[in-house]
Amino acid sequence: MNGDEQLLNGWLYGAEHDDPNPGPLPHRTYAELLGGPLDGLLLDIHGWRTEEVDDGVALPTELSRWPGGRALYDPRPGESRAQGPGVSCRFYYSGDTP
Template sequence: MNGDEERLLRGRVYGHDHDSPDPGPRPGQDYVELVGGPLDGLLLNVTGWTPEQIAAGAALPTELAQFPGGRALYDPRPGDRTRFHWTGDSP
């Protein structure tokens, strides 16, 4: 990923197009920041997720991972409810 691609991702919600007129977070929604890996800096909307779902983390489809069309794996960091940390990629 080059610098221009990285700038496009920062502050944007995962799943929103980079050219969307408002790709940022929405009021009244709950987000965690994705830290590390191919989706670093994106926000993941976890509104309505149960504590069990949050504890399980997320396997997020992306073309930016090691395996194009695969998933980037993110898990919550114990004691930090605001971030999911990258743990690897999956085909």
């Protein structure tokens, strides 16, 4: 893990680097990002439909294989999900795309 990745660990994806409170909010729902360039970040999925969560995400990042590209994260089929606020599921790194 390089220095940029360490700085991001435990933050919300998309939070500004100078945000005084980049952590999760108790009334929101999150997916934990595991592996790849965004490992350890939380993605706010509050209000997402089940189908949207099932589709996974392509997240823009300068830390991907292609700077300015997207890191791909997907849930594992059949993995349980919690209901309500907090971390409800995990998205696993599956690659990068330009």
